[in-house]
Amino acid sequence: MRWLREFMGLPVYLRSMLIVDLVCNFGIGLVMPIELLFTTHSLGATMSEATLTVTVSSVGSLICHPIIGWVSDKRSAWLGMYLALVFSVIGPVLFAFAQSFPMALVAAFISGLGMSMATAWTSILTLISTEEQHNIVYGINQAELNLGIGLGAAVGGLIAAGGSDFLYRMGFAARGVGFAFVACALLILERRYRLRDLTSRRMIKAHQVDTRPTPATSSPYPTAESSTGLTRQVLVTMALLTVGTLFMDIFGYSQFDAGLVTTLISDPHVPRWSLSLVDVVNTFAVVIMNVILLPRLKNGNHVAMLRTVPLCWAAAWLLIDLALTFSTTASALALASFGIIVFGFGEVMLGISQPVVAARLAGARFSGRMFGLLNTAQSLGYIFGPLFASFVLAGHQPIPLLTACAIGLVIIALPWFLFIRTAKSVRAHTA
Numbered sequence: 191m192r193w194l195r196e197f198m199g200l201p202v203y204l205r206s207m208l209i210v211d212l213v214c215n216f217g218i219g220l221v222m223p224i225e226l227l228f229t230t231h232s233l234g235a236t237m238s239e240a241t242l243t244v245t246v247s248s249v250g251s252l253i254c255h256p257i258i259g260w261v262s263d264k265r266s267a268w269l270g271m272y273l274a275l276v277f278s279v280i281g282p283v284l285f286a287f288a289q290s291f292p293m294a295l296v297a298a299f300i301s302g303l304g305m306s307m308a309t310a311w312t313s314i315l316t317l318i319s320t321e322e323q324h325n326i327v328y329g330i331n332q333a334e335l336n337l338g339i340g341l342g343a344a345v346g347g348l349i350a351a352g353g354s355d356f357l358y359r360m361g362f363a364a365r366g367v368g369f370a371f372v373a374c375a376l377l378i379l380e381r382r383y384r385l386r387d388l389t390s391r392r393m394i395k396a397h398q399v400d401t402r403p404t405p406a407t408s409s410p411y412p413t414a415e416s417s418t419g420l421t422r423q424v425l426v427t428m429a430l431l432t433v434g435t436l437f438m439d440i441f442g443y444s445q446f447d448a449g450l451v452t453t454l455i456s457d458p459h460v461p462r463w464s465l466s467l468v469d470v471v472n473t474f475a476v477v478i479m480n481v482i483l484l485p486r487l488k489n490g491n492h493v494a495m496l497r498t499v500p501l502c503w504a505a506a507w508l509l510i511d512l513a514l515t516f517s518t519t520a521s522a523l524a525l526a527s528f529g530i531i532v533f534g535f536g537e538v539m540l541g542i543s544q545p546v547v548a549a550r551l552a553g554a555r556f557s558g559r560m561f562g563l564l565n566t567a568q569s570l571g572y573i574f575g576p577l578f579a580s581f582v583l584a585g586h587q588p589i590p591l592l593t594a595c596a597i598g599l600v601i602i603a604l605p606w607f608l609f610i611r612t613a614k615s616v617r618a619h620t621a
Contacts (some may be wrong), residue, residue, distance in 0.1 A: 196326045198487050203383040204319060208330055210375045211311070215338025215369035221282065221361055222339070223346040228285070228294075228358040243298040245573060249368065250302020252569035252574040258306040259562020262313040267558060268376075268386050270310035275373040278304030282366035286359045304369070313558040316549045317389040324549055325488035325542070332541025333480035336534075340473025346481045347466060398502035427551055427610055432563045434606030435544070439571025441577060441598035442503040446472075446533070447593045448576040450510070454526075457514050464523060471527045480541070485540055495543035495609045502536030505529075507592035507599075540583045547610070 197205065229240040254274070262270040279300030312331075319327045350355045380386050405524045450468070454460050487495065507527030515523040544564070552560035582591045 193393055195498050196488075197330060198568050200319075200323060200327065203379055204323070205316075206379050207315070207318070207376075208327070208334060208373055210340045210379070210594055211331065212323060212334045213375075214307075214370060214372045215335050216342040216442065217282075217365040217372075218347075219339035219342025219344075220346045220368075221285075221350075221365050222343050223350045224361050225285075225298075227350050227353075228355075228362075229291060231353065231356060232355045233291045233294055235294075239291060241576075243294060244576070246295050247298040247302035247305070248569050248572045250299040251305040252259045252302075252566055252573070254303040254306035255565040255569060256559070256562045258309045259313070259558040259560070259565075262310050262555060262558025262562075266386065267310050267313040267317060267389055268380060268560065271307055271314060271376065272373060274307030275369055275376075276304075277301070278307060278369040279366045279373070282362045284371070285362040286366065305569075306562075306565065309558060309562045312416050312545060312561040313595070314385075316545075316561075318385055321550070324546055327548075328545035329480060329484035329488060329538075329542045331545075332538070333484070335541070336353055336473055336476040336480075336537065340469060340477075343469055344466075347469075368500045379608050398529060410439060410540065422550065428560065428563065430565050430606045430610050431547060431551065433546075434603055434610075435564050435605065436504070436567040437603035438500050438599065439568050441595040442500065442536075442573045443568070444572045444575025445507070445579065445592070445595050447572075449507075449579045449595055453590070453592055454515070454541065457522075458516070459519055459522060460514070460526075465525075467527065468521065468530055472534050472537075475531045476537050477505065479535055480537045483538055484542060492543040492546045492609070492611050495539045496547060496610075497604065499536045499540045499543075500603040500607070501541065502532055503601040504596035506533035506536070507596040511590045511592050511596075566567075 197208075200208075208612075225243055226240045229235040229243055247518065254277070258270040258274055261273065278302050281297050281299075281304050281430060284297035284300060285294060289299055312328075315327055315331065316324065346361060349361050420514045452463055454468070506529040508534060513522045513525035513529060545561075548560045549557055579591055582594055
């Protein structure tokens with residue numbers, strides 16, 4: 191109820207935007223279970239060739255995220271959003287009509303370009319909400335991301351079970367139509383509540399601000415608007431946040447789709463339907479924990495919360511590796527499910543903390559480029575993460591893959607976040 195009160199306390203246009211986003215995330219999740227099956231069953235690609243669609247899509251998003259971030263800051267976040275939505279409509283429609291694997295690769299690349307809408311979307315949320323609202327808005331956005339993708343993947347799984355070429359193509363077409371609906375809905379909301387004017391005013395204010403830091407300043411990290419330009423400290427903090435995010439995605443998020451799936455499939459004691467169990471447990475764990483924790487943690491130390499994410503994910507991988515040593519399927523799946531819940535707790539901490547840290551660091555003036563950097567890091571993580579998993583599994587496996595990822599999270603990803611200054615360190619520095 192407290193979470194619902196927080197949501198209902200937001201302006202009508204923010205609530206409407208978040209509801210539209212739920213539809214968008216459903217479309218993203220809808221085609222996830224069927225993309226590889228479509229390219230192999232309908233287009234005759236091998237499994238190794240089919241995985242290239244994921245790589246090509248990641249390359250597309252890698253290219254477009256910084257561009258959309260720049261457009262969002264220099265022109266308009268709304269313009270960046272609509273450009274990305276055009277790609278998001280064209281890509282799935284091309285998939286629906288693809289008759290060859292090369293055409294599917296082109297469709298995957300264009301769909302990847304469309305995934306850059308995440309950069310413009312977060313920039314828009316930053317500009318149309320106040321700093322006090324950021325904490326609750328980002329948390330709800332993260333909960334919707336998991337709920338929408340989870341529900342979409344569940345429907346996509348039913349389509350995949352049918353094994354019908356027609357249903358595969360209808361799934362892609364539905365995703366394209368869904369993104370067209372999102373574009374129309376955003377256009378209506380923008381005009382109805384004059385949201386483009388609101389973002390423009392806040393961008394102008396951000397360019398004009400000239401706040402000089404004083405000992406009374408209690409910001410937990412430097413902001414890009416604390417001087418006339420990006421200071422060295424801001425650049426260093428942006429680099430720490432971006433590089434830490436990159437390694438966290440390599441050893442964490444990307445392995446949820448690569449290392450975890452490979453580990454479960456290769457274990458003879460674990461049934462194939464456990465992959466569906468993993469998605470269901472993760473989706474509902476994240477949503478439930480978000481509802482419980484977001485109102486209580488929204489005003490906490492977001493840098494400290496960010497540091498817990500790689501630790502949670504490392505613990506989750508170790509728990510799953512331990513679960514697979516059990517002799518019975520029931521006990522293995524029970525402990526593995528608990529590991530997935532721990533992983534979900536890390537996702538909640540990430541969703542609450544990372545956007546707040548990034549928004550306060552960059553300010554309205556540089557928010558598009560900051561979120562573009564973070565999403566670019568995520569795209570790189572989804573390229574290098576599966577490559578790391580393939581390298582370990584190709585005869586370089588002195589320890590289990592997920593254990594290697596857990597070690598990487600602790601000794602490679604975490605240190606970058608440890609060097610981000612917190613409110614306590616800032617007060618000590620200015621005293």
